[in-house]
Amino acid sequence: MTKVDVREKVLSENERVATANREVFGRADVLVLNLVSSPGSGKTTLLEGTLDRLPKTVRALVIEGDVCTARDLDRVKARGGTGVQINTGGGCHLSAQMVADVLGQLDLASADVVFIENVGNLICPSTYDLGEDAKVVLLATTEGDDKPMKYPAVFHESSLAVLNKVDLLPHLAYDIGKVEKEIAVLNPRCEIMRVSALRGDGMDAWISWIAARLADKRRRES
């Protein structure tokens, strides 16, 4: 087999497992969001702020993906969250199989939303369906305003782009309007939010977006 054949086989096998995951999530009636970004764009901080703000009627579980360490899961637990850690041991993205392997550790029946925090990588996770309802890409203002066109695939695949760390805008040369325009060119259906997960800006809109997606999923399935 050539490298290309193997890649196609890996992706097609991943798609098969992702479909099975999606059926499991559907039966449990949970909304699943796959958070993707570069390292340090604020995925875990967004989760911390989300756990603080979600209404009690929206019960959350977290699947944490990382190359090494359980640091992110420790932060989630310190915030009262529940979840599992996946360590890829060098792998640069989560796969559907990695997610399938931990589903037995989660009480999906008593959850409403599952957040999957992918490995910090703006490229590879965009290719791998995990069985989620939507991908959410985070892009920090500190990463510079030239990024969407340089890393287009993840914006093609995402339903929402969270432009995080807007609290640092006064200290940066960053044209947020330019970033929003580039994302709109790459994917006109991708919604965009300006957020500071640390300071709280935009978090109400994010929580409302989650609640609306959950309600929408349940309406379609009922």
Added chain:
Amino acid sequence: MTKVDVREKVLSENERVATANREVFGRADVLVLNLVSSPGSGKTTLLEGTLDRLPKTVRALVIEGDVCTARDLDRVKARGGTGVQINTGGGCHLSAQMVADVLGQLDLASADVVFIENVGNLICPSTYDLGEDAKVVLLATTEGDDKPMKYPAVFHESSLAVLNKVDLLPHLAYDIGKVEKEIAVLNPRCEIMRVSALRGDGMDAWISWIAARLADKRRRES
């Protein structure tokens, strides 16, 4: 062939081409530095500041790696730099073959240093030798102070860690000493510099480091 077999074959073929690249660089008597980091950690800004500051006796060439666009090469050229752009078209790292394919476009004989700016990715580029003399990892303060242990491979492989964007430290909760300690645990031979490529902090030390590595390479080869 299994996925593992193919990966081993790809890496062993990469090693063969990297060795050939290293011989080409050796014959041209150039120092080659492979810059690796997350998207937006400041690799191109470091190159801009480097081109401004390198003494005239150290002539530089740049190989720019990116998924899409020639934005980074445009910035290098706007600074008076010379180089070539590699677009991986979705690929998450440069390979030795991609570098080999552009060497004919570079006048290595009239250069002293070649900077290779890798694709923005803190994971995959650490596995691929391009024929460089040293890997230099950049980590921006804005990425958070928990990163080395979460992304250990690139620190194992690097000769120098540039902790960039120290100009933003007054606005961040960031323990730079903790980061330095973690890097030292992962790789005691990895040198560490505190830099603001944008404001200029630490740039003299970085230029001196390049000059010392170049002198050292030429001494060993003469």
